[in-house]
Amino acid sequence: MSSGSDLQSAPPGVLIPNTSASTGTLSSGNVVGGPTAGGPPLAPPPTPRRLPTPLRPSDFGSTDVLLLMGAALASLALVWVVFYQLTLLSGALGFLVCWYLVFVGLTWVGTAQVIERQVATDRVVAVVVVSAALLMVSLVVFIVMWVAFKAIPHVHWGSLFTRDQKHFVPSDPNILGKVGIAEAIVGTLEQVAVATIVGVPLAIATAVFLNEVGGRGVKLVRTVVTAMSGTPSIVAGIFIYSVLIYTQVIKYSGIAASLALIVILLPSVTRVVEEVLRIVPGGLREASLALGAPQWRTVWSVVLPTARSGVVTAVLLGIARIVGETAPLLFTAFGSQVMNANVFVHDQAALPLIIYSNIATPNAVDHQIAFQAAFVLMSIVLVLFVAARFFSRTKGKKSGKPSEDDLMARFFVPIPIERDDGQ
Amino acid sequence: MSVTVDLPRHVPDDSLPQPLVLPQDYGIEDRIFRGGVRAAGYFVLLLLFLIGLFLFLKGFPAYHRIGLKFLTTSGFDTLARHPVYGVLASIVGTLEVAAVAMVVGTPVAIATALFLSEYAPTWSRRTLIALVDLAAAIPSIVYGLWAVFELQDNVVGFSTWLSRHLSFIPFFRVVSPPLNASIFIAGLVVGLMIVPIVASISREVFSLAPAGEREAALALGASRWQMIRTVVLPFGRGGMIGAVMLGLGRALEETIVVSIILSQSFLFGDHILQHGGSTISQLIAINWGQGGPLGTQDLLFCGFVLFVLTLVVNLVASRIVNRSRSGAGVEL
Numbered sequence: 001m002s003s004g005s006d007l008q009s010a011p012p013g014v015l016i017p018n019t020s021a022s023t024g025t026l027s028s029g030n031v032v033g034g035p036t037a038g039g040p041p042l043a044p045p046p047t048p049r050r051l052p053t054p055l056r057p058s059d060f061g062s063t064d065v066l067l068l069m070g071a072a073l074a075s076l077a078l079v080w081v082v083f084y085q086l087t088l089l090s091g092a093l094g095f096l097v098c099w100y101l102v103f104v105g106l107t108w109v110g111t112a113q114v115i116e117r118q119v120a121t122d123r124v125v126a127v128v129v130v131s132a133a134l135l136m137v138s139l140v141v142f143i144v145m146w147v148a149f150k151a152i153p154h155v156h157w158g159s160l161f162t163r164d165q166k167h168f169v170p171s172d173p174n175i176l177g178k179v180g181i182a183e184a185i186v187g188t189l190e191q192v193a194v195a196t197i198v199g200v201p202l203a204i205a206t207a208v209f210l211n212e213v214g215g216r217g218v219k220l221v222r223t224v225v226t227a228m229s230g231t232p233s234i235v236a237g238i239f240i241y242s243v244l245i246y247t248q249v250i251k252y253s254g255i256a257a258s259l260a261l262i263v264i265l266l267p268s269v270t271r272v273v274e275e276v277l278r279i280v281p282g283g284l285r286e287a288s289l290a291l292g293a294p295q296w297r298t299v300w301s302v303v304l305p306t307a308r309s310g311v312v313t314a315v316l317l318g319i320a321r322i323v324g325e326t327a328p329l330l331f332t333a334f335g336s337q338v339m340n341a342n343v344f345v346h347d348q349a350a351l352p353l354i355i356y357s358n359i360a361t362p363n364a365v366d367h368q369i370a371f372q373a374a375f376v377l378m379s380i381v382l383v384l385f386v387a388a389r390f391f392s393r394t395k396g397k398k399s400g401k402p403s404e405d406d407l408m409a410r411f412f413v414p415i416p417i418e419r420d421d422g423q
Numbered sequence: 424m425s426v427t428v429d430l431p432r433h434v435p436d437d438s439l440p441q442p443l444v445l446p447q448d449y450g451i452e453d454r455i456f457r458g459g460v461r462a463a464g465y466f467v468l469l470l471l472f473l474i475g476l477f478l479f480l481k482g483f484p485a486y487h488r489i490g491l492k493f494l495t496t497s498g499f500d501t502l503a504r505h506p507v508y509g510v511l512a513s514i515v516g517t518l519e520v521a522a523v524a525m526v527v528g529t530p531v532a533i534a535t536a537l538f539l540s541e542y543a544p545t546w547s548r549r550t551l552i553a554l555v556d557l558a559a560a561i562p563s564i565v566y567g568l569w570a571v572f573e574l575q576d577n578v579v580g581f582s583t584w585l586s587r588h589l590s591f592i593p594f595f596r597v598v599s600p601p602l603n604a605s606i607f608i609a610g611l612v613v614g615l616m617i618v619p620i621v622a623s624i625s626r627e628v629f630s631l632a633p634a635g636e637r638e639a640a641l642a643l644g645a646s647r648w649q650m651i652r653t654v655v656l657p658f659g660r661g662g663m664i665g666a667v668m669l670g671l672g673r674a675l676e677e678t679i680v681v682s683i684i685l686s687q688s689f690l691f692g693d694h695i696l697q698h699g700g701s702t703i704s705q706l707i708a709i710n711w712g713q714g715g716p717l718g719t720q721d722l723l724f725c726g727f728v729l730f731v732l733t734l735v736v737n738l739v740a741s742r743i744v745n746r747s748r749s750g751a752g753v754e755l
Contacts, residue, residue, distance in 0.1 A: 092577055092580070093577040093578055093580060093581045094580055094581040094584045094585075097581065118646060118649070119646065121646075121648055122646035122647055122648040122649070125647075125648040125651075126542065126647070126648070128534055129534045129535075129537045129538045129541075129542055130538060130542060131534075132530070132531045132534030132535050132538065133534065133535045133538035133539065133542075133543070133551065133555075135531060136531065136535050136554075136555055136558060136618055136619070136622070137551060137554045137555065139558065139615065140554050140555070140557050140558045140561070141554070143561060143565065143566070143569050144557075144561075146569060146573060147565060147568070147569070150572075202463055202466070205459065205460050205463035205464075206460075206463045206464045206466075206467055208460050208463075209460040209461050209463055209464035210464065212460075213457050213460050213461060215457075215461065217461075217464065217465065217468070218464075220468065221464045221465070221467055221468055223738070223741075224467055224468050224471050225467055226737070226738075226741050227471065227734055227737055227738050227741070228467065228470070228471050230669065230672045230673075230676075230733060230734075230736075230737035230740075230741075231471075231474070231676075231730065231733065231734070232675075232676030232678070232704060232729055232730065232733055233676070233678065234676065234678040234704045234707055234708060234726065234729070235474065235478070235676075235726050235729060235730045235733075236474075238478065238707065238722070238723055238726045239473075239474045239477060239478060239726075241723075242477045242478060242481040242482075242723055243473070243477050246481055246719070246723075263470065263474070266467060266470070267467065270467070294449075294450055294452050294453045294456075295449065295453045295456060295457065296452055296453055296455075296456035299456075317560075320560055321560070323562070324561075324562020324563070324564060324565070325562070326562070326563065326564045326678075326679045327678040327679055327704070327708060330708055330711060331711060352562060352564045352679075355564050355565075355568060356564060356567075356679065356682075356683070359567070359568060359571060359683055360683075367572070370568060371568070374564070374565050374568050377562060377564070377565065378561070378562075378565060381560055381561065381562065382557075385557060385560050389553060
C-alpha cells in the first residue's frame with residue numbers, strides 16, 4: 001500500500017515536467033485559435049520554448065555538493081558548541097557520533113528546503129549507506145595499517161624469526177633484540193600444516209560425496225556441514241580436550257591443536273569445494289564415463305582438475321581461517337615460551353596464543369611482542385587472502401556462477417548451500 | 424498370402440569393432456571409491472554427533488550435581504566446600520553482548536550491503552567487496568588487540584557521555600564506575616566483527632532482486648531509495664533475516680575478543696556500560712584449568728549449552744536464508 005502511494009506521489013516539480021506541459025497546451029491553443037478567428041490582435045510569436053531537462057533524483061550537482069558541505073559545517077559548528085560548552089567529557093568518538101547524527105539530520109532539512117522532501121530522503125539514505133560502507137572499508141584498512149605501524153618500528157628482524165622467548169627478561173631494555181617468536185611461528189606452521197594435510201583430503205572427499213556420489217544421507221550431511229561451519233571454535237577446542245586430553249589419551253600438544261583446527265577447517269572447506277564442483281559441466285563427466293572410465297577415474301582426472309583453481313582457493317582460505325584461531329588452542333596446544341618443534345608431544349606455542357597471553361600482562365615489552373606476533377599473523381593471512389583471490393580470478397569469469405566474490409564470502413560465512421534437487 | 428523371408432543370421436565378425444558394453448554395475452574399484460567417499464561424508468555426521476555427546480557426557484556430572492540450579496545460579500566457585508557454579512549470569516551476558524553487537528552491526532551491515540549491491544560504481548565494486556571480505560578474514564585476536572589498545576579509551580568517553588545524559592534509559596544506567604572492560608565495549612567490537620558476515624549474505628540476496636522490477640520502479644519515477652524500499656528490500660527480506668541470525672550465531676560464540684575486553688564479574692543486570700560481565704565462552708576461556716575436576720566438568724557443560732544454542736540459531740538461520748535464496752519466501 002504505502003509503496004504504491006509513494007510512487008504515485010512522486011515529486012511533481014522534480015520528476016514530471018508539469019509546468020512545461022501546461023504552458024505547452026496554452027501556447028498551442030493560441031496558435032490554433034489565431035488563424036481561424038482571423039482576429040487582428042495577433043499573438044506575439046511564441047518564444048522558442050526551452051524544455052526544462054527533467055531533474056532526476058539521481059542527479060547530483062553543485063547544489064547538492066554545497067548542501068552537503070553546508071550541512072557538514074553547520075553540524076560541526078552546532079555540535080562543537082553544544083558538545084564542548086554543555087556536555088563535556090565524551091572523547092573524540094562521542095563527538096564524531098554526534099556530529100554524524102546532526103549532519104544527517106541537517107542534510108535532510110537542507111535538501112528538503114532547497115529541493116524537495118522525497119529527494120531529501122533519498123539523499124540521506126545515500127549518505128548513510130555510503131558512510132557505512134566507508135566506515136567498514138576504512139576500518140579494515142586502518143586495522144591492517146595499525147598493526148603494521150605498531151609492530152614495525154621495534155622489530156629486530158634478525159631475532160624475531162630465529163629466537164624463542166626462553167631468555168626473556170622483562171626488565172632488560174634491549175630485550176627485543178634477544179628474543180623472538182620463532183617458537184610460535186614454528187608451532188603455528190606445524191599445527192596448521194598437519195590440520196591441512198589431514199583435513200583437506202577429508203573435506204574434498206566429503207564434497208565429492210555430496211556432489212558426485214550422492215545416495216542416502218546427502219541432505220542430512222549437507223545440513224550438518226552447514227551447521228558445523230557455525231559451530232563455535234571454542235567448542236571445537238574443548239571437544240578435542242574432552243575426547244583426548246580429559247581421557248588422558250594424549251597430553252596438551254600441537255597434534256591436539258591440529259585436530260581441533262580440523263573440526264573448524266573441515267566444514268568450511270567442504271562447503272566451498274562443493275560449490276566449486278557444482279560448476280563443473282555435467283558433459284565432462286558424461287564424456288569421461290562414456291569413454292568407459294570408472295567413476296573414481298572421472299572424479300580424479302576430470303572433475304577435480306577442472307575445478308582445480310576453485311579447490312585451491314578453498315584450501316587457501318581454509319588455512320587463512322584456521323591460522324588465526326585462538327580459542328581452540330587454549331585447550332589443546334596450551335602455549336609455551338620455548339621452542340618445541342615436535343608437534344606430537346608437550347605444550348606448543350602458537351602465534352595467536354602468544355598475542356592472547358601477552359595482552360594480559362601489564363608489560364610494555366610483552367605488548368610489543370604481541371604486536372609483532374600480530375603483524376606476522378596478519379601478513380600470513382593477507383598473503384593467503386591475496387593468493388586465494390589470485391587463484392579464483394581465472395575461473396570466475398568463464399563460468400560466471402558462483403563468482404569468486406561469492407566464493408570468498410561463502411568461506412567465512414556459514415551460508416547454506418542452495419540445492420533444489422533432492423539427490 | 425504370406426511371404427516368408429529368410430533373414431540372414433547374424434554372424435559375429437571379429438574384424439568389425441564391437442560396441443563397448445558398459446558395465447551395468449559399479450566395478451570393484453568404484454565400489455571402494457564410493458564407499459570411501461561416503462565414509463568421509465558420514466564421518467562429518469559422526470563428528471557433530473560426537474561433539475554434542477562428549478561435551479554432554481563429560482560435563483554431565485557437574486550438571487547432575489546441582490540439577491536445574493545450573494541454569495539459575497551464577498558463578499564459578501568449584502573449589503569451595505560448597506561449590507557454587509552456574510550459567511545464569513553468563514547466559515544473560517552472552518545475550519547482552521550479542522544484543523549490543525546486533526544493534527551496532529546490523530544497520531552498518533545492511534547499509535554496507537546496499538552500498539555494495541546498489542550504490543557502488545561498477546569499477547570499484549570488486550575491490551570493495553574484497554575489502555569487506557578481508558574484514559571477515561582478520562583473526563579475532565587481532566580485533567581484540569586493536570580494541571584493547573586503540574578503541575577502548577575512545578569508547579570509554581562515549582560510554583561516560585551516554586551514562587551521564589541518557590541514564591533515563593535503563594540500559595545506560597551506571598551503578599559503579601569504571602566504564603572500561605564493559606559489555607558495551609565488547610559488544611561494540613563483536614558488532615564490527617559480524618558486519619562482513621551479515622553484509623556478504625545480504626549483498627547476495629539484494630543482487631538477486633529481479634532487474635525487471637527494479638527498472639519498473641525507476642521508470643515510474645521512483646528515486647533510488649524508493650526503488651530499494653519497494654523492490655530490493657522486500658525481495659531480500661528473508662535473506663536479510665537469515666543473515667542477521669547467522670551474525671547472531673557468530674556474536675553468541677565470540678570468545679577471544681570478549682575474553683580480552685570484558686573483565687569477569689557475575690553480577691548481571693541492565694547496566695551494560697559499566698566494568699565487568701560474563702559470557703559463556705568467556706567463562707570457559709578465562710577459568711579453564713582453575714576449578715579442579717568439578718570446574719572442568721562445569722565448563723564442559725557450559726560448552727555443551729553454547730553448542731546447542733548456536734546450533735539451533737544457525738540451523739534456523741540457514742533454513743531461512745535457503746528459502747529466501749530459492750525464492751520461496753518472496754511474496755509479491
